[in-house]
Amino acid sequence: MYDFEYHKPSSIADAVKLLAADPEAKAISGGMTLLPALKHRLNKPSYVVDLSGIAELQGVRKEGGNIVIGALTRHYEIATHPQILAAIPALARMASTIGDTQVRNRGTLGGSMANNDPAADYPAAALALGATIITDRRSIPADAFFLGMFTTALEPDELVTAVSFPVPEKAGYAKMRNPASRYSMTGVFVAKGPSGVRVGVNGAGPCAFRQQEMEAALTANWSPDAVAKVKQAPDELNSDIHGSAEYRASLVTVMARRAVADAG
Amino acid sequence: MPQVTLTVNGKSHTVDVEGRTLLVELLREKLRLTGTHVGCDTSQCGACVVHMGGDSVKACTILAVQCEGAEIATIEGLAAADGTLHPMQEAFREYHALQCGFCTPGMVMSAIDLVKKHPSGLSEQEIRDGLEGNICRCTGYHNIVKAIAAAAEVMNGKRSELARAAE
Amino acid sequence: MNVTIPFEGIGASVRRKEDLRFLTGRGQYTDDLNRPGQLHAWVLRSPHAHARIERIDTAAAAAMPGVQAIYTGQDLAAAGLGGVPCGWQVTGKGGKVMAEPAHPVLALGKVRHVGDPVALVVAETRSQARDAAEAILVDYAPLAAATTIEAAIAPGAAALHDEAPGNICFDWEIGDAAATDAAFARAHKVVRFDTTNNRLVPNAMEPRAALGEYDPNSGEHTLWTTSQNPHVIRLLMGAFVLKVPEHKLRVVAPDVGGGFGSKIYHYAEEALVTWSAAQLKRPVKWTAERTESFISDAHGRDHVTHAELALDEEGRFLGLRVSTLANMGAYLSTFAPAVPTYLSATLLAGVYTTPAIHGQVKAVFTSTVPVDAYRGAGRPETTYLLERLVDVAAREMGMDRTEIRRKNFIRPDQFPYQTPVALQYDSGDYEATLRVALEAADFAGFEARRTEARARGKLRGIGISTYLEACGIAPSKLVGQLGARAGLYEVANIRVHPTGSVSVFTGTHSHGQGHETTFAQLVTEKLGVPFDQVEIVHGDTGKIPFGMGTYGSRSLAVGGTAMVKAMDKIIAKGKKIAAHLMEAAVEDIEFSDGQFRVAGTDRSKAFAEISMAAYVPHDYPIEELEPGLEETAFYDPKNFTFPGGCHICEVEIDPDTGEVAVVNFTACDDVGRVINPMIVEGQIQGGLAQGIGQALIEHTVYDGDGQLLSASFNDYAMPRAKDLPSFQVSTSTTLCTHNPLGVKGCGEVGAIGSPPAVINAVVDALRDHGVTHVEMPATPAKIWSIIHQGRGGADLPAAAE
Structure with missing residues (x-):
């Protein structure tokens, strides 16, 4: 990788100041996506700003009907946190399937959200649960956060500080892994919550998206059979050496059915 | 040039690094702990797995500077000072869970974390799932799975010896 | 006092001596070694599949921090270095010797595959070398590139080498064409089968590395390298590339982290570090990054084959005709010409008494990484062909899959058995290994399991492969007649x-x-x-x-x-x-x-x-x-050895996702006398994993421009622990008759016998979908497409291939 200056601020304000000072600067938390990209010299950052020393980004708490998870919370913590397991077990189960043990021991919620890899798991969950992404300067509903492949509503110097997940009545997740990378080939998160039934899809398209026909079908009848007949159109889905858009479209239905079964 | 102070296998080191130096480079090139290997550049093979604060991590995907103050454990630090092997090392030998040996250090470090995270025991499926982040090209995993199952029983106090004859 | 001395001789599962150092992190792999004053090398590689090099400007790079030297193909040519040699010369039809184009250590004039080495940068650190390599300016004039066999032999395809018109390396045959024609003329039935044996990347877990050092006092060069055969490297590099006599060249292959064939060959980087260390009077180390390994380690397989089997009314094999196109890649690697010919076509009899066989092989240059031996080397290709063909024949004849095999087995009393394709088998008992495997796999109880799986929505299938292979290579006189340039x-x-x-x-x-x-x-x-x-x-x-x-x-x-x-x-x-x-x-x-x-x-x-x-x-x-x-x-061995056996695979297919799960795998192999059963079982298990990987997920994909799309572990799938079952492995022994230990060899049987067992099982699972064949790898997307779009593997859209 190219060399860079390393900074480890201890406050959000200092971190934002560093990121604002240079458009080439990159924030790092777990580094599970950034470091492989840097190793392949896909980026040439001037500064790398390590967020791990910022206490304000830590912690899991219940706020009313929401579980608020600090951006630095690692996948393993989400998978095993008693409050999350009690309130949104599907989110914990989903976190327990991200990457591998070593990724889960390092990777963070905030990093995954801000990176918005099409094959990442959390964006589908955030969409389905109707999460709110809290940043250093505002709150962004999930529906307005994920804009496209590796693109979010974040300003270049804006940091995710936490994600607030409304506790659903029911939620479930199912995915199929890419045989090589083991990222999600297609994953579907379904939830029945305060804002109704929502279905989030990852892996299949260039960006996680909501499947509204499935939401309607599940609103009418919350059962695996209800989504089994809803077909996803393959247009605009990913097609690569591991599977065609048609294949991924079909997986959306299969995984939706399984996710509903998982939710119970 | 940045400096990092960290503890490796119980011993404190202060090392000059570049911002871009990876933990695995620090271990292999600065500390000459070459038991931690690099088998890929996409964070998948797991040959570089070490423990950081007791959790398994991929040393190829952590900057050395991120390890300030960290407790790192590598394969070199597993056996006791008198040479007595850790039960996981012993199990790998007893069950022929290694061939070329290249993936072995990472596999052993991952396996120890896996057992630690499942104190009540591990099924064959849980072991296979838990090895998602480690690729072995030699063994077909058959004996690795058996070795981890046996070591888990010893580490969890359910079995006193590793010998295959005890099965 | 009674002391029990453990039995540690032949037949004991003695725990391994080598394990202690590997388990404690004290192994010494090439990249673990460091010499005083060591420099680091980075190889600049071609981004093009086929291009003319118009100009290389190294001036800016040479001025970068830490850079000690930059070498190009011109520099090596001026220094009198030779090219990378090929160790085997095949003589084709009409006595025509194969085309053997030059294989420069660093590209001269043209690049011929993505990854072809263009320049070497030597610097104080690896990062500096890599930084400087990026500053080298190379003007390429891209040329048309053919990355598939079909494209390379199409009329008008651009020639990769002037020495090989039409991109043909050789056109070779074996067996008796007239006798085979006669057999077909009296056939009751002719079964035809076309298949591509998928291209694989070996991916030993240790990436290749090389460390060169020169002692100006003694004039001795030392090369530490990730090799399976240091003496062969000394011979090839010393005599043909560097022109250094053996007594001034020491080659050390320390602990090596897996090879599977890919570390047999002499590679450019070995010569580069050895030579540059002498130029600079400092040690020079090079270690591949994995992405680099994908585009510089020799690949395996990549054969396109058409086969025809003639049978009589009873299902006896009368004749076999096979025609193969073999991809050599851009240059001839050390063993490459031998793989589709003497290591493959000579096995066309398999375990069967087919009396007339004719095989033809055309070897083709393409703008891809050189292709050479990978675990099994030629025998997996032929075994896959035969064992799929036999299943297809059983279906077309309406015969049971075990019955058609048994009817055609070479019987134990027929040894030594002379095949129509040059080999003489010394021993074996194919009925015995079949019987043991059928019993261990509970073949008889399979239909109940199929029914039970169907109730769970899964398609279950079972597949058999009865195979043999030729190994223990090799009698020097024989292989010399066949084109080997060294004794074995x-x-x-x-x-x-x-x-x-x-x-x-x-x-x-x-x-x-x-x-x-x-x-x-x-x-x-x-x-x-x-x-x-x-x-x-x-x-x-x-x-x-x-x-x-x-x-x-x-x-x-x-x-x-x-x-x-x-x-x-x-x-x-x-x-x-x-x-x-x-x-x-x-x-x-x-x-x-x-x-x-x-x-x-x-x-x-x-x-x-x-x-x-x-x-x-x-x-x-x-x-x-x-x-x-x-x-x-x-x-010097008197003959090849002939291990063989039976592999039985049981799969379950999820029709919704197309995922194929190997739920049972049973192998009974005859590897001759077993010295250490624990190690033999481990070798077989590892081979099975690679064979199952080939059958189900491993696939090397180039796009039309010659870019390797599967160039990292993100895109090249290899089996993880959860992709495989626990294996049921056993041995059933007949002794090799011509070596004193009676041993045959066990390192490759797992990878040779297993792929057809897996695909036969997949086809069996899909029998109600009218499927007669599935090309490897049987990926989830491919299986889904077959089930839901009625497409065979061959019809998949390019994007999904």
Whole structure:
């Protein structure tokens, strides 16, 4: 990788100041996506700003009907946190399937959200649960956060500080892994919550998206059979050496059915 | 040039690094702990797995500077000072869970974390799932799975010896 | 006191000597080594599949921090370096010798595949070398690139090499075309089958590395390298590339993290570090990044084959016609021409009595990484072809899959069996391995399991493969006639030390096979020396007299036999010493269990007493016998060895996702005498994993421009633990008749026998969908497409291939 200056601020304000000072600067938390990209010299950052020393980004708490998870919370913590397991077990189960043990021991919620890899798991969950992404300067509903492949509503110097997940009545997740990378080939998160039934899809398209026909079908009848007949159109889905858009479209239905079964 | 102070296998080191130096480079090139290997550049093979604060991590995907103050454990630090092997090392030998040996250090470090995270025991499926982040090209995993199952029983106090004859 | 001495000879599952260092992080792989003053190299590689190099400007790069030197192909040509040689010359139809284009160490004039080395940068650190490599300006004029066989042989395709018009390397045949035509003329039925054996990337977990050093005082070059055969590298690099004589060139292959064939070949980087270290008078190290390995390690397989089988009314095979197009890649790698020909087409009889066979192979250059031997090398391709073809034939004949095999098996009483394609099999019992495997797999109970799976929504299938392979390579005279440019014997030097401990210097190389253990067991068995008193030394041309290395499951059959021959000489000399010491006739001395005894008496001398006498010859037949106890033997095998067996795979397909789960895998293999069952089982299990990987997920994909799309572990799938079941592995033995140990070889059988068993199972699972064949790899997307879009593997859209 190219060399860079390393900074480890201890406050959000200092971190934002560093990121604002240079458009080439990159924030790092777990580094599970950034470091492989840097190793392949896909980026040439001037500064790398390590967020791990910022206490304000830590912690899991219940706020009313929401579980608020600090951006630095690692996948393993989400998978095993008693409050999350009690309130949104599907989110914990989903976190327990991200990457591998070593990724889960390092990777963070905030990093995954801000990176918005099409094959990442959390964006589908955030969409389905109707999460709110809290940043250093505002709150962004999930529906307005994920804009496209590796693109979010974040300003270049804006940091995710936490994600607030409304506790659903029911939620479930199912995915199929890419045989090589083991990222999600297609994953579907379904939830029945305060804002109704929502279905989030990852892996299949260039960006996680909501499947509204499935939401309607599940609103009418919350059962695996209800989504089994809803077909996803393959247009605009990913097609690569591991599977065609048609294949991924079909997986959306299969995984939706399984996710509903998982939710119970 | 940045400096990092960290503890490796119980011993404190202060090392000059570049911002871009990876933990695995620090271990292999600065500390000459070459038991931690690099088998890929996409964070998948797991040959570089070490423990950081007791959790398994991929040393190829952590900057050395991120390890300030960290407790790192590598394969070199597993056996006791008198040479007595850790039960996981012993199990790998007893069950022929290694061939070329290249993936072995990472596999052993991952396996120890896996057992630690499942104190009540591990099924064959849980072991296979838990090895998602480690690729072995030699063994077909058959004996690795058996070795981890046996070591888990010893580490969890359910079995006193590793010998295959005890099965 | 009773002391139980564990049995550590032939047949014991002795725990491995090598494990302690690997388990404690003390292995010494090439990249673990560092020499004083060491520099680091980075290889600039071609981003184009085929292009003319118009200009290379290194000026800016040379001025970058830490840079010590930059070399291009022109520099090497000016220094008089030769090209990378090929070790095998195939003579085709009409006596036409294969086209053998130059293979420069660094590209000269043209680049011919993505990854072709263009320049070497040597700097103080690896990062500096890489930084500088990015600053080298190369003007390429891109040319049309053909990355598939079909494109390369299409009329008007651009020639990759001037020496190979139409991109044809050779056009070769074996067998009797007229007799085969006659067999087809009287056939009751002809079954036709087309298939592509998918291209694979070996991916040993240790990436290749090379470290060169030069001693200006002695003029000696040393190369540490990730090789399966350091003596072969010394020969090829010394004689053909660097033109350095053997006594000034030491090649060391220390601990090597897996090879599977990919570390047999002499690679450009080995010559580059050795040569540049001498230029710069400082050690130079190069280590591949994985992405680099994908575009510079030789790939495997990539054969396109059409086959026709003629059968009589009873289902007996009358004749076989096979025509194969083999991808050589952009240049001829060390063994490449032998793989589709002598390592593949000679196996076309398989385990069957097919009386007439004709095989043809056209080898083709493409703008891809060179293709060479990968675990099994030619035999997996032929085994896959035959065992799929036999299943197709069974279906078309309406016969049971086991019945058609049994009807055509070579019977035990037919050995030695001369096939119509050059080989003479010495031993085997295919019915025995089939019977054991069918029973162990509960083949008879399968239909109940299929029904049970269907109730769970899963498609379950079972597949059989009955195979043999030829290994233990190879008789030098025979392979010499077939085009090999080297002998394929093996060498052992056995040094008995004065106190009776033993060092064995073997020309084979262990990179996972456990030779340090298995070979020590041979010494323990034969000389009675305790296991812990035996050391196996390998991998260093400075220590070992000579050797041809490890590949083709040859180490025990050829290298082990060389050891036995050397030990026979030790025993013969020991008997003379013992006879002198015990005042007996040499003919009356017997040796067993580490004791020299005078027959019919209670007089004896322990092995260590004899070795001491040999080195302290105070009371010694000095007039007729030299002191010392050290012997060397070269062993040239009389024939190939022929392991074989039966693999049975049971799969479950999820029709919704197309995922194929291997739920049971049973193997019964005949690998000859088993020295260490634990190690043999481990070798077979590992081979099975690679075979299952080939059948289900491993796939090398180039796009039309010659970019490798599967160039990292993100895109090239390999089996993880959760993709595989626990295996049921067993052996059923017939002894090899022409080596003293009766051993055949076990390193490749798993990868050879398993792919057709997997695909036969997949096809069986899909039988209700009208499926007659699925091309490898049977990926989820492909299976889904077959089930839901009615498409065979061959019809998949390009994007999904």
